[in-house]
Amino acid sequence: MVDEVEKDSQGHPGELEISFGSHMGYLDFIQELSEKIGLMAGFDEDARYWIGLSIRESVTNAIQHGNKLDETKKVGIRFESLPDRFVVCVQDEGEGFEESDVPDALDPENLLKPSGRGIFYVRSFMDEVCYKILPEGGCEMRMEKRLNHQTQGEENEH
Amino acid sequence: MNIDTRSVNGVTILDIHGKITMGEGSRGLREKVRETLESGVTNILLNLGNVNYIDSAGIGELVSSFTTVTNQGGQLKLLNLTEKLEQLLAITKLTTVFEFFDDEAAAVGSFS
Numbered sequence: 001m002v003d004e005v006e007k008d009s010q011g012h013p014g015e016l017e018i019s020f021g022s023h024m025g026y027l028d029f030i031q032e033l034s035e036k037i038g039l040m041a042g043f044d045e046d047a048r049y050w051i052g053l054s055i056r057e058s059v060t061n062a063i064q065h066g067n068k069l070d071e072t073k074k075v076g077i078r079f080e081s082l083p084d085r086f087v088v089c090v091q092d093e094g095e096g097f098e099e100s101d102v103p104d105a106l107d108p109e110n111l112l113k114p115s116g117r118g119i120f121y122v123r124s125f126m127d128e129v130c131y132k133i134l135p136e137g138g139c140e141m142r143m144e145k146r147l148n149h150q151t152q153g154e155e156n157e158h
Numbered sequence: 159m160n161i162d163t164r165s166v167n168g169v170t171i172l173d174i175h176g177k178i179t180m181g182e183g184s185r186g187l188r189e190k191v192r193e194t195l196e197s198g199v200t201n202i203l204l205n206l207g208n209v210n211y212i213d214s215a216g217i218g219e220l221v222s223s224f225t226t227v228t229n230q231g232g233q234l235k236l237l238n239l240t241e242k243l244e245q246l247l248a249i250t251k252l253t254t255v256f257e258f259f260d261d262e263a264a265a266v267g268s269f270s
Contacts, residue, residue: 024181049242057214060180105250112225114218117250121214124249 019076022067022092024060030077031056034088041081042147050125051086051145057118058090058141066092066139085127086145096139099131161190169266170199171237175208178216187216191223191234200232201269205262207238217246224256237265 016037020026034055038048059075067073076091103110105120123129128144159176172194178184194202204220220236227234236258239247247253259265 027180053213060213060215064180111251111255112221114222115215117217118214120250121246 014081016079017076019074021071022063022069022073022075023071024063026075027056027059030059034079037079037081038086041086043086043145044148047145047148051088054122054125054143055088055090057122058088058143061118062090062092062094062139062141065097066094068094084147086147087142088144089140089142091134091138091140093138096131096133159186161186163190163194165199166262166266169201169203169269170194171203171205171262171266173205173208177211178209178219179211179213180215184215184219187219187223191226195227195230195232200227200230202227202232202234203237203262203265203269204234205237206240206243209240209243212243212246217250217252220256221252233269235259235265235268237262 018033031052035048035052038051043051055077059077062075063069067075073093076089078089078091080087080089102119103113103116105117110116122141122143126143127146128142130142132140132142134140159174159178161175162173164171164173172190174187178187191202202223204223209216224234234256236256238260239258244253244258247256247258257268259268
């Protein structure tokens with residue numbers, strides 16, 4: 001399942017790509033993997049928690065709304081650790097969605113709805129989030145988290 | 159996820175342990191709240207101090223439990239929020255919806 005993992009000469013974990021069938025049973029693994037890659041990239045504990053949650057929410061969205069829980073359809077994740085930021089792309093085989101169609105989780109009319117907060121949390125905890133419909137089919141959510149260089153430097157001293 | 163049930167001064171306290179996440183964890187909470195309401199209890203306090211992880215589906219189940227209990231004329235309140243859970247509730251303005259406490263006696267005493 002793991003296609004590629006490497007560390008570059010600066011010690012960053014480099015790139016990792018995985019793909020898996022659309023099964024919610026993978027969510028705990030994906031979240032833990034995301035937090036571990038976040039650790040390798042130099043994020044502090046708090047940031048790793050929110051990165052793990054954001055990627056978990058993005059994958060949940062890809063499985064549930066993108067691939068409609070069809071286990072034969074794949075979800076792909078590409079983690080890319082750069083010196084100044086961490087980039088994660090989550091792909092599904094769905095038809096995509098319009099960002100403007102996602103209900104506002106903070107609208108008073110939506111506060112008591114049981115769903116609709118996942119993407120809001122991703123937007124809240126990652127620095128940049130964008131979506132695109134892929135020319136070969138499917139949808140990709142791209143998330144970016146910038147590194148706090150002071151935290152990274154402190155961890156490198158140990 | 160495991161849920162232990164106890165009763166204090168007419169309030170049913172659900173001590174929740176583990177994860178409340180998409181799938182089994184969130185369904186378990188929904189079923190326990192439904193069972194509690196069916197037993198005739200309408201004052202429910204969710205003790206979340208031992209919930210070590212929650213996602214948006216779990217937050218949704220807290221909201222769903224709140225509306226179910228409220229619609230039946232009861233009250234559902236929260237006890238012992240972790241720092242992360244309180245942050246998740248705050249950024250979605252749900253701290254304006256839920257009553258939450260750090261002290262169990264104060265929480266139990268707040269039910270009318």
